[in-house]
């Protein structure tokens with residue numbers, strides 16, 4: 241996967257990479273930060289296209305069975321037209337812009353996976369390398385000026401392999417509500433993301449399932465006490481609850497913004513300010529309801545020899561993901577922050593759109 245990891249860095253820097261599928265080579269660049277498609281089209285000697293996710297197209301009122309679709313672009317497409325197609329929230333799109341839409345092939349799907357993994361807007365600019373441009377592109381690849389990755393490897397870049405995490409370092413960190421705590425840091429193979437297991441108390445002395453919290457990072461809530469969500473309060477309540485239960489583990493997962501990254505979460509907040517809820521805002525940007533994958537959590541639990549847990553959550557997806565990963569979720573304990581005027585709409589959307597078990601706390605508030 242070494243080439244893939246390098247490709248993700250090139251994509252984040254705004255450089256093109258090649259994704260190959262069989263004999264075909266597709267030149268790919270992130271839409272994010274791109275002002276013009278001219279350079280890409282010239283390099284490939286072909287007409288450019290834009291690959292959008294099913295979620296983005298649904299937000300524009302189009303239904304699609306494939307995960308992504310490919311839209312041929314006019315040679316002179318402007319930056320604002322690209323923005324209009326890929327991220328703007330303006331209801332329906334001019335049909336002229338969307339004519340010629342076709343399901344994405346393996347290389348195009350790989351391109352979108354790279355954008356997601358790179359935490360960019362999941363929209364890719366692409367151009368199929370023409371016969372005339374093949375020798376030039378091959379030379380650039382040979383000289384190391386362009387990276388080439390295989391479509392199936394690009395598509396797999398989002399999936400974690402069991403045992404992939406490296407246990408890197410650890411230290412005792414006494415916490416206000418849990419003085420006997422130890423932070424254990426794990427790193428993903430591409431070095432992009434690090435996750436921390438906070439071990440509270442002595443796991444050896446626990447009898448029965450281990451109290452466990454999976455907490456997805458929320459810079460705005462955890463660190464700054466943002467009133468838009470309840471994350472900061474949940475984080476602190478989880479530490480105190482685990483301490484009160486005699487010890488356990490909190491996994492602090494690098495899954496900012498339900499996995500879409502901080503840059504996209506801020507974009508989604510701005511969309512929410514125009515009236516969309518948390519799920520619809522993510523969809524406008526091209527994301528699904530929840531982009532998180534919990535393979536990293538399962539890996540960390542395996543590394544800590546934990547196979548039975550009492551999970552502190554209101555999120556049914558976390559329970560099913562752990563079970564699918566072979567962890568026995570013996571019971572669930574609710575974990576609430578306060579419901580306020582600021583976060584009420586967000587929490588209601590989590591309950592109504594994503595099935596979180598929040599009715600009890602929302603009812604208390606509305607009484």
Ligand SMILES: Nc1nc2c(ncn2[C@@H]2O[C@H](COP(=O)(O)OP(=O)(O)OP(=O)(O)O)[C@@H](O)[C@H]2O)c(=O)[nH]1
Pocket residue numbers: 454455456457458459469471474495496497498499500505508509518522552553554555558586596
């Ligand atoms: N995309 C997006 N992410 C958000 C928004 N508000 C909060 N988040 C993220 O949502 C995630 C919440 O994580 P958790 O509290 O661990 O999980 P949860 O799904 O709320 O489930 P619980 O276990 O019941 O708390 C964090 O990654 C936040 O950054 C939002 O409006 N949009």
Ligand SMILES: [Zn+2]
Pocket residue numbers: 458460461462469470471472
């Ligand atoms: Zn939050």
